[in-house]
Amino acid sequence: MNLKTSLPTPLAEDTPKAPRKSKSGWIWLLILVAAAVGAYYFWPKGTNTAGSTTSPGATGGKKGRGAGLTPVVATKARRGNIGVYITGLGSVTPINTVTLKSRVDGQLMKVNYTEGELVHEGDALIEIDTRPYQVQLDQAEGQLMRDQALLDNAKVDLKRYEILLQQNAIPEQQLATQKALVAQDEGIVKTDQSQIDSAKLNLVYCHITAPITGRVGLRLVDPGNIVHASDTTGLLVITQVQPISVVFTIGEDKLPEVLKRWHAGQKLPVEVWDRADQNKIGTGTLKTVDNQIDPTTGMIRLRADFPNQDETLFPDQFVNVRLLEQEKQGVTLVTSAAVQRTTSTTYVYVVKPDSSVTVRQVVEGTSEGDDTEIVSGLEPGDVVVMSGVDRLTEGAKVTVQFPGEGGRGRGQGQGNAQGAVTAAPGGGNAQASPDGRKGRGRGRGAEGKGQ
Numbered sequence: 001m002n003l004k005t006s007l008p009t010p011l012a013e014d015t016p017k018a019p020r021k022s023k024s025g026w027i028w029l030l031i032l033v034a035a036a037v038g039a040y041y042f043w044p045k046g047t048n049t050a051g052s053t054t055s056p057g058a059t060g061g062k063k064g065r066g067a068g069l070t071p072v073v074a075t076k077a078r079r080g081n082i083g084v085y086i087t088g089l090g091s092v093t094p095i096n097t098v099t100l101k102s103r104v105d106g107q108l109m110k111v112n113y114t115e116g117e118l119v120h121e122g123d124a125l126i127e128i129d130t131r132p133y134q135v136q137l138d139q140a141e142g143q144l145m146r147d148q149a150l151l152d153n154a155k156v157d158l159k160r161y162e163i164l165l166q167q168n169a170i171p172e173q174q175l176a177t178q179k180a181l182v183a184q185d186e187g188i189v190k191t192d193q194s195q196i197d198s199a200k201l202n203l204v205y206c207h208i209t210a211p212i213t214g215r216v217g218l219r220l221v222d223p224g225n226i227v228h229a230s231d232t233t234g235l236l237v238i239t240q241v242q243p244i245s246v247v248f249t250i251g252e253d254k255l256p257e258v259l260k261r262w263h264a265g266q267k268l269p270v271e272v273w274d275r276a277d278q279n280k281i282g283t284g285t286l287k288t289v290d291n292q293i294d295p296t297t298g299m300i301r302l303r304a305d306f307p308n309q310d311e312t313l314f315p316d317q318f319v320n321v322r323l324l325e326q327e328k329q330g331v332t333l334v335t336s337a338a339v340q341r342t343t344s345t346t347y348v349y350v351v352k353p354d355s356s357v358t359v360r361q362v363v364e365g366t367s368e369g370d371d372t373e374i375v376s377g378l379e380p381g382d383v384v385v386m387s388g389v390d391r392l393t394e395g396a397k398v399t400v401q402f403p404g405e406g407g408r409g410r411g412q413g414q415g416n417a418q419g420a421v422t423a424a425p426g427g428g429n430a431q432a433s434p435d436g437r438k439g440r441g442r443g444r445g446a447e448g449k450g451q
Contacts, residue, residue: 069399072388074351077334079380082368085322090248092317096212099234102227103205104128115218119210126208126235133206137199144192151185158182214240239315244308245287246272248321249299257325262286270304273320281312328366336372338384349385349392356395357385
C-alpha cells in the first residue's frame with residue numbers, strides 16, 4: 001500500500017488563499033489628486049481695486065501703490081471761443097456749365113482735347129470740315145467783284161447823264177432812271193458783302209473753342225461723324241469747377257439774423273462737410289440769398305462760393321453745410337464727452353484737489369464738434385472726468401490721466417512662486433513672471449515689480 005495515497009486529501013476550504021490587492025486605495029488617491037488640481041486652477045483668487053488678481057499666497061508682501069483708487073481719464077475746462085452755426089443740406093452746383101453744339105453742318109474732323117482735362121477760355125477743342133464753307137466764300141467774293149464792276153459803270157453813266165441834262169441833251173427821266181440803277185447796284189454789292197461775311201463766319205464756326213475755363217466731360221460725338229446745327233445732343237460739356245458754388249437751404253426762422261449781417265456787408269463764412277458729416281471739405285463765403293421762401297417747406301435757398309483749388313467739391317455732390325451765425329468769445333468750454341445727462345439734469349464729475357470726485361450740475365450752451373459751452377457750473381481750470389464715470393460715486397478716490405499723456409508708467413507689485421502681482425496704479429490686469437520677481441500690467445496698467 002502506497003503511503004501517499006493513504007494520506008487524507010485536504011479540503012478546499014482549508015487551502016490558504018493568496019492575499020488580494022485593494023483597489024479602493026488607488027481610487028481615493030486619484031480623487032485627491034483631481035481635487036488638488038481643480039482647487040489650484042479654479043479656487044477664486046483675491047482681487048484688488050483695479051481689477052487685477054492675486055494668488056492666495058501673495059499676502060505677505062507690500063501692498064501696491066494706488067490700491068483703492070479708480071483710474072479715470074479727465075480733461076480740464078478752458079476758456080475759448082465757439083461758433084454758433086446754422087446747419088443745412090445742400091448740393092455742389094457749378095457757377096457755369098456749357099454744352100457745346102455745332103452751329104454748322106459738316107463732318108467732325110478733329111478733336112483737340114482729352115476727356116476730363118482742364119481747358120481754358122479760347123482753347124481750340126473741335127474742328128469741323130471747312131471746305132464747303134471755303135467754297136461758299138470764294139463764290140461770294142466772285143459775285144461781289146462782278147456786281148462791284150456793274151456799280152462802277154452805273155456811276156460813270158450817272159455822271160455823264162448829269163452833264164447832258166444841263167445841256168438839255170437828254171430828258172430828265174433818263175437821269176432819274178440812271179440814279180435808280182446805281183442805287184440798285186449798290187444794294188447788290190452790299191448783299192454780296194454779307195454773303196462773304198456769312199461764309200467767313202461759318203469758317204469760324206468750324207473751329208469750336210472753349211467759351212469758359214472749366215473741366216471737359218466725356219466726349220459725346222466721335223471724329224468722322226456728321227454733325228448738324230439742329231442736333232439736340234451736344235458735342236461736349238464744360239463745367240466750371242474753380243470757383244464753384246454750393247446751393248443749400250435753411251429755415252425761414254433763421255433768415256432774419258442772416259439777412260441782418262449780410263445786408264450790413266459782412267462776409268458770412270460757410271463750411272462744407274462730407275455726406276457723413278465727419279470731414280470738412282471746403283470753406284467759402286455766402287454769395288447770395290434767393291428772393292422767395294418755399295411755402296411748402298418753409299425753407300429758403302442760399303448760394304455760397306468756394307475757391308475749390310484742390311477740387312474736393314464735385315458738381316452735384318451732396319454735402320452738409322454750416323453757416324456761421326455768430327462766434328461766442330471768452331466762454332467756458334469742456335470736452336463734450338465729459339458732460340453726463342439724465343432725464344432731468346446735466347452734470348459732470350469734478351476732481352477735487354484731494355483726488356476725490358464730486359457731482360456738479362451744469363448748464364449747457366452751444367455745442368460744436370467735440371466742445372460744449374458751459375454757461376454755469378464750471379470754471380476754467382476745473383478737472384472733470386471724461387472716461388470711467390460708470391465706476392464712480394460721490395466722494396470716490398481716483399487716479400487721473402489726461403489724454404495725450406504716456407499710457408505706460410512703473411508701479412509696485414507683489415508676487416509669489418506662481419507669478420501673481422498686484423496691479424499698478426494705472427489700472428488693468430497684471431501678470432508676473434514664474435519666479436515672482438517681475439510683473440507686467442496690461443491695458444492702462446504700468447509695469448510692476450513683484451516682491
